[in-house]
Amino acid sequence: MADLSRLLRPRSIAVIGGGAWCANVIRECRRMGFDGPVWPVHPTRAEVGGVPAFARIEDLPQAPDAVYIGINRAATVEAVRVLSAAGAGGAICFASGFAEAQAELADGVDMQTALLAAAGDMPVLGPNCYGMLNALDRVALWPDQHGLVPVARGVAILSQSSNVALNLTMQRRGLPIGFLGTVGNQAQVDLSALGMALLEDPRITALGLYIEGIADIRGFEALAARARALGKRIVALKLGASDQAGAAAVSHTASLTGSDAGARAFLQRIGVAQVSSLSALLECLKILHVAGPLASNRLVSASCSGGEASLMADTGLGYDICFPPLGAAQREALRAALGPKVALANPLDYHTYIWGDVPAMAACFAGLTQGEDLGAGVVVLDFPRADRCSVVDWEPVIEAVAQARGPVPLAVLSSLVETLPEDLAARLVALGVVPLCDLPAALEALAAAAFLGRTVDPAPVLLAREEGALPPSPSGRLPREYLDREEAGQVVQEAEAKQALAACGLIVPRSARAGTPDEAAAAAARIGFPVVLKGEGFAHKSEAGAVKLNLVSAEEVRAAAEAMGARGYLVEDMVGGAVAELLVGVMRDPAHGFVLTLGAGGVWTEILGDTQVRLLPVTAADVSDALAGLRIAPLLAGYRGAPGADETAVVEAVLAVQAFVAAHAGEIEELEINPLIVTPDRAVAADALIRLKTDQQEGEGDAA
Template identity: 30%
Template structure:
């Protein structure tokens, strides 16, 4: 299942293939290895050189004094296959291939070249990083196989980063280092013909020095194996912080041409993050702040955040941003308020967020923070402050450091804007044990990430049960009974063969009724005008059947009409519920504002299956349409409990029949008044054979 990148990170002998004074990348890597204390041996290989960098240069692997553990292959794409073949004959264990044009995009020659390299490495048992990458770094081992000196800082730490974009990796790591983050590993994974994200995650889970995993994702090669690796990381409480490209179609196309990665459906990826506890970041800056927030190594037990600031303007901004980001700022308890009053200027009101004025020194600020920390509703303490951009006074920060020592809750500093943090600032941050975040929106999203992960850390995820449903379950009355048994009740309805029979059925059901044409060629009836509402007499039903038949004939003269469905008129809130098998991430379920406006409004939430009632209630809470369910503008509240049961039940039905169904959708699902249940007005099962 997993392939180990250990030979990439722990090699004791390295061969740089393509070494030359005129080639910048191999020369920079040579200098990085030599200047930063790599303890192993490094051999340059170039068949056209006898000496390079002032040392002997070897013509091939066979001429080396000893076998190479790792080859850093920095040659044109057309020459890579021959280099790896030569290495395989001489005991090569691992290779990092830097060249592109090896598997990415759709060009047959490039794709074929990548496939041949993959087959060769698999047959020879060579761990392959890349191609189309910029290499990687093992900071503890001082193995700096990256063609940039700026990120080669030998001080190791606990953050491991894997980026499918090598150029982005170096700039992000440099920025993160300038903020005080330290790394165990940094890897540019490229096209991932060999080692992929899942392999690296699995390796980091087992690495005792790595506590935080950061990913830049363009696409996921082996989704099921990726999920297995994320399952291990979650169980080990090692947070995965990720940014993924592909929100738009053009971004997905760019990823395919860049690394050959298939981006997949964005909403399904977000559902994957929710299930596996992946903290999804909207920007690289957010990823820096979030990683810093996690670097303290503490997780909250709940979602309440207590804010202590020194500015009314900051308080105002926090109110705006907190609502937008869904951050909870609970009121301080009366006891907390009473303890704060003597510590504040008379004109200041103790509340959360707290404007403390300008406290007379860090002792008073720390005392106020201690009171806020003691409040039972405070799960995270966030303190406004900016580290000096000059020489930071570590001694002055001692009271805040003592505050951190007296609690197990996360204590996070934050500033309103971005600023440069020098080496003294990093030393101050390290000494007092408080990470200082920058920018209010980024800070709030980072704190929300702590809350999100804290609620999931240590969770185990069971594998999906095998589908056990039979084809007979999906036929006629058996299907209706199955849906009803799972909370998806159908309205009173009759399938009639013609207009006269439809009129008779309508009279039996009771007017007014809905009339729908049944034509297998048109699964979305509204797109061809195949639904008539509010028919109030037998004559209207009979005439309506003729009208619908004419519309189908106009749309497709050869389309077959198998009958007319007569249904009772149902009133309530229109929702959509649908389950399908996502090509990358597996079975998912969606709930959203339904009816004919569903695609226009785009108001939907998605989760991986299975889901329980808590999952569904969280999905509903994400919808703008949740206000309709609560009773908008005097309307009666809808039966949300029945909606929740129907979503859970539809997911259960789909999971049990996913080998037979590609898609199972109810639109609209009418949610009646509280206590009256739901009505699945239009159920659309799509068989895999369809």
């Protein structure tokens, strides 16, 4: 990785160009308090932004540490070449029209290739990016207004969208932002490389990412590992959808998984927390800055209103947090602080009996956090408008929270953004108390911070495109003579798909193939009743009426086959005693590896949309964790006294599918078992679909 230190923490800056953007960079550097030289460069102007200009880069007093290039794309390439030869520390390329515009400009990729060649070893941010703001060292290589102020320590935020980054600088939530940067189209320095450089700075406490796409899987794996090694954490807002993973998909898995599921599963795999909004991103960064990752998702909450307590409990249902019942030590401490009139519960309504009594409130908040395995304590407190009201009566609560601080992190949470003034939020940060606002965003942030407190030991994802990443196939290529050419893509017929999967340990029903209704009836008699009859040639047999269950005689089989009128038939043993039906699917995501989907199967697949997504490879523990995350988990465990599913059998079935994918990774595009019928003592693949890579895809190889 290139040395980014001079670019990120420059002592001298050059600004190339004479437009308003470049004048703004000079203005913002001075406004931020940068005390080093700023050298404008323009061939005809005597000054830019009120500062005397140099006519050429070669005329500068010395090679600048950082350069902001605000000229057209062709001139940018030449400027980068000159700067690299002169030994500059790095450059930010504002211009667009490079690889990000290849759909509109035929020479966009060629221009980017030329830019990289011109840069050589000199780091380049962009092109097509705003730049960066380093509030720790008072550097503003930024062509617009912004809301940052100098800080001694704070979080870093990196964004693939310059406008989103600009908006984030305007937050008024008391979050100290030490560094904010954009990466444009990531021609040379991507999010992971920039993040890696920033994490090494001891003044950076946590890293927030706005992600539209992940280009370098191994780089992100290294970034996440380095963050944890340094005791820091990463939280991301992942937006955007790749159109690669779901192309030409014919299975339920494709429609359920979604095109960006691979990226989300990847971030979870490497221990990066994910949130769903910019508000939750900022709230989580506040938690990480003040308290670090939380030890658990078990929270305690105190408010002086029953309505607020109910809001906490109800809103928490939407996130991976819990409010455990109060223990004996908590009850004893709370009763001593609150007296006999207050009903003790979590979330707690402590009423207003002790309002203004700092020792009593401090004892209440401290007693509440005496529970076992707690992640955080939250005091709900909405402040009045300072322009119309007085906050004097709220001061004792702040003092009490500060006095109650102990091993369990404490937060003050306002239910609305408007009811936590920025100056009070900053004051709470200085006191070591997390200032949270916006109830849903805050609870989502607390859940994300608890996720970051878990132990992560990720294995590298299974990428078929990397040479040597996969074991050799023990069984050779899949039988392409059995491809069902009438379906989209190259779909292996069900009987052969099951046979191939059985070779890797998956349990499948006894079966026989038949060409006519009479042959189907005879095959059923040999297998033994009851049986299932399937018509061949359908990707989704149930929708086509090509599946008949629980046939108990040869006559029923013959009649069902005649009604189907299929070109061939598959007769199978009927699997009884089902506890549940599951979907087990794997899709090739060229960018992120093989995506595993586990969910409710059979007729409930699309109705419930109940799925968990992971990246291969998975362990038995990973599969169990995914099963526990399904909404149908109580059914699998044995609902209301009914027999439960054999979880070990399900895990073994999933691992058998994984073994098959690993053995044939160069050929498989997608694979689906639906349903996997789960009984109290086994898991049987009742249907299987395998789609192979097309001839064109094989010719292209496995590169993303």
